[in-house]
Amino acid sequence: MMLTFSWVAVVVIVITSVGLLLARDWRSSIILLAVQYVAMFTLCLSHMPLGMASVKVVSGWMSAATLGMTRSSLSTPDIDEENNWPRGISFRLFAAGMVGIIVAGAAPRVNLMMADAGTAVTTGSLLLIGMGLLHLGLTANILRVTISLMTILSGFEILYAAVEGSVLVTALLATIILGLALVGAYLMLAANAEETEETESV
Amino acid sequence: MNAPIIWIVFPAAFAILLLPLRNQRALSILGGGLAVALALIAQFVPIEVAMLIGPLSLKIDSTLSVLGRALIIQPTEGPLLALIYGAASLWFFGAEASKTAPRIVPLGLIITALMVASIAVQPFLFAALFIEMAVLLSIPLLTSLYSPPGRGVIRFLIYQTLAMPFILLAGWLLVGVEASPGDLALAAQSATMLGLGFAFLLAIFPLYNWVPMLMEESPPFIAGFLLWLLPTITIIFGAGFIDHYSWLRSSPQLIVALRSAGLLMIVTGGLFAAFQRHLGRIMAYGVIAETGFAILALSLDSRLGIPILFLLIPARALSLAVWSLSLTIIKEHTETMRFRESRGILRIAPFAATGILLATLSTAAFPLLAGFPAKLALWEGLSRASLTAALWMGVGIVGLLISAFRSLAVVSMAEEYTSWEPRESLMQMLMLGLGVIGLFLLGVFPQTIQFFLFNLPAMFEHLGR
Structure with missing residues (x-):
């Protein structure tokens, strides 16, 4: 049963991570990020008790909410990066496909390396890391950079949960995810400083 | 008395108290003074050794348990703490001259405490987590909320x-x-x-x-x-x-x-x-x-x-x-x-x-x-x-x-x-x-x-x- 849930979570990760890569609207990105954390929670459950896995999903949702609330307070439109070659939808899909192929090839080996964590767990984790890195390489937008870093760290957390079950590590990682979201929110506000100042002066 | 409390928890808590302060000179003196005091204690007060001060017996324990793991400052790490806090005091005392005291003193103290925690945490490879937390705290230190962040910060x-x-x-x-x-x-x-x-x-x-x-x-x-x-x-x-x-x-x-x-x-x-x-x-x-x-x-x-x-x-x-x-x-x-x-x-x-x-x-x-x-x-x-x-x-x-x-x-x-x-x-x-x-x-x-x-x-x- 758990294995089935794990593979469903992997499918959800494929959808959310590719969706994050293609989404142009920040609202869709935040929703996809929140769903991605549910998938991450499911995969963490294979190696963690419910309580500790819940910490991860709650911190992830709180981070997504922080980013969403900050972004909603800004009136600037999303930066359209689609016009710049080679960043079109087809290119992104092609790159995501390449990541998928690499992950499919690497997952069995990494699975062996990581104390037989489980193929589904390893695949989901590597997909998140790969897609996060790809996303990071394609964007300079602060919200997207933050989401990419959170995606990479989610992938790492799934993998690390299989080998390290320390409460301290779980707590510190949750703090880091929340901190990353706060830093992302801070940078978004700073990036829109001129706009905020203009609005205030009006 | 506990070494991680003295060199990690106390400076971080003190720094939080300093956050609302805006006076450059007061911040510089308080931050620099605390850093020098911590450096002197680290250099001259031995850890895990009982000392008699009048009728009082004083001993600084090296270990603090946190969520099933431990922060341990070994007696041999005293000179390193002295070096870290001593050097940090250079920046805190210089903060007034650079007019950055409201940012560097409180956040700098917390970052220094986190870096000390990275040395103290056991198993030692968890240090990477504390270093990452220090990095996250560095961002508000490096950028202002009133000017767009540059590519370097990102x-x-x-x-x-x-x-x-x-x-x-x-x-x-x-x-x-x-x-x-x-x-x-x-x-x-x-x-x-x-x-x-x-x-x-x-x-x-x-x-x-x-x-x-x-x-x-x-x-x-x-x-x-x-x-x-x-x-x-x-x-x-x-x-x-x-x-x-x-x-x-x-x-x-x-x-x-x-x-x-x-x-x-x-x-x-x-x-x-x-x-x-x-x-x-x-x-x-x-x-x-x-x-x-x-x-x-x-x-x-x-x-x-x-x-x-x-x-x-x-x-x-x-x-x-x-x-x-x-x-x-x-x-x-x-x-x-x-x-x-x-x-x-x-x-x-x-x-x-x-x-x-x-x-x-x-x-x-x-x-x-x-x-x-x-x-x-x-x-x-x-x-x-x-x-x-x-x-x-x-x-x-x-x-x-x-x-x-x-x-x-x-x-x-x-x-x-x-x-x-x-x-x-x-x-x-x-x-x-x-x-x-x-x-x-x-x-x-x-x-x-x-x-x-x-x-x-x-x-x-x-x-x-």
């Missing part, structure tokens, strides 16, 4: 964040290697992970492009603080890895890798510094070269390399403090720190211009200055191991010297008949004056600092013995 965040997973996974793999040392594939995988993690953390070539960007975009004094603290603790953390794993310690490939990385950083840092036309970027490449010197020290026989590594730390701290304060003052009087705008600044900010020149020369191992004794010892040790490597180190040093003389030419190149109009405040002149005296003191009498450094290698179980 890259700093990305690169430092990417380091954490690599180091944590490498730490886990290293345990496997320790259990089955014959598994060469696993050893190669863990070494690669570890190398990548430290390459990101220490900004090793070619992952250092954010350093010059950061120096261009951010307040130099704050960037200088972070570029001192983060790499210094990371190097000690890295040395801890080498100390902990015997196969890593005895690996000849590690020595080659460390030597190559160190030389690459010194040579590229020195040569790039020589061709810069921006005073901030010159400091950035100087910092990169300094990290290279520290990595190079780790590649030597540990009985020689570890004392040199610890001798490099105070010199680096003092040089960067003087350098970054000088740049902050120059930035006050010019539009940018480009050579074009900084011409003749010697007549407006003579102390700052002198500070820049002496700090650059100190980094370039110029005789009589703080960087000279450690780098001379490093050069000598390196020449015994490999003459070619020593030659390359010389190339890097020549590059740094060229950058120092180019800076001297630019800051003194005023229009004819331009009068001297010093605009530095008394506090700025005092701080820079003290810093410059310190640079000479450490250069001429390096044995004065030996009192603090003598016992530092004892913090390692195997290295330096």
Whole structure:
């Protein structure tokens, strides 16, 4: 049963991570990020008790909410990066496909390396890391950079949960995810400083 | 009494209390005073030893349990804490002169406490988590909420964040290697992970492009603080890895890798510094070269390399403090720190211009200055191991010297008949004056600092013995 849930979570990760890569609207990105954390929670459950896995999903949702609330307070439109070659939808899909192929090839080996964590767990984790890195390489937008870093760290957390079950590590990682979201929110506000100042002066 | 509470929890809590304060002088005195007090306690009050003060018996415990794990400050780590808090006090006392006290004092104290926690946490590889938390806290320190962040800050965040997973996974793999040392594939995988993690953390070539960007975009004094603290603790953390794993310690490939990385950083840092036309970027490449010197020290026989590594730390701290304060003052009087705008600044900010020149020369191992004794010892040790490597180190040093003389030419190149109009405040002149005296003191009498450094290698179980 758990294995089935794990593979469903992997499918959800494929959808959310590719969706994050293609989404142009920040609202869709935040929703996809929140769903991605549910998938991450499911995969963490294979190696963690419910309580500790819940910490991860709650911190992830709180981070997504922080980013969403900050972004909603800004009136600037999303930066359209689609016009710049080679960043079109087809290119992104092609790159995501390449990541998928690499992950499919690497997952069995990494699975062996990581104390037989489980193929589904390893695949989901590597997909998140790969897609996060790809996303990071394609964007300079602060919200997207933050989401990419959170995606990479989610992938790492799934993998690390299989080998390290320390409460301290779980707590510190949750703090880091929340901190990353706060830093992302801070940078978004700073990036829109001129706009905020203009609005205030009006 | 508990050591982690004294050197980690208390400074962090005190810093939170300082957050609402806005008075530059009060913040500078409170932050600097606390850092000096913590340094003195670390140096002179032994940990895990009962002391009788009148009728009271006082003992500082070394361990604090947190969520099933422990923060342990070993009795042998006292001198290191003294060094860290002592050097941090340079920045906190200088904060008033740089007019950055409301940002650097509270956040700097918390970051310092987190970096100390990274040394104290057991198992030690969890240090990567504390370093990441310090990095996240550095972002509000480096950028203002009222100006858009530059690319350097974003890259700093990305690169430092990417380091954490690599180091944590490498730490886990290293345990496997320790259990089955014959598994060469696993050893190669863990070494690669570890190398990548430290390459990101220490900004090793070619992952250092954010350093010059950061120096261009951010307040130099704050960037200088972070570029001192983060790499210094990371190097000690890295040395801890080498100390902990015997196969890593005895690996000849590690020595080659460390030597190559160190030389690459010194040579590229020195040569790039020589061709810069921006005073901030010159400091950035100087910092990169300094990290290279520290990595190079780790590649030597540990009985020689570890004392040199610890001798490099105070010199680096003092040089960067003087350098970054000088740049902050120059930035006050010019539009940018480009050579074009900084011409003749010697007549407006003579102390700052002198500070820049002496700090650059100190980094370039110029005789009589703080960087000279450690780098001379490093050069000598390196020449015994490999003459070619020593030659390359010389190339890097020549590059740094060229950058120092180019800076001297630019800051003194005023229009004819331009009068001297010093605009530095008394506090700025005092701080820079003290810093410059310190640079000479450490250069001429390096044995004065030996009192603090003598016992530092004892913090390692195997290295330096």
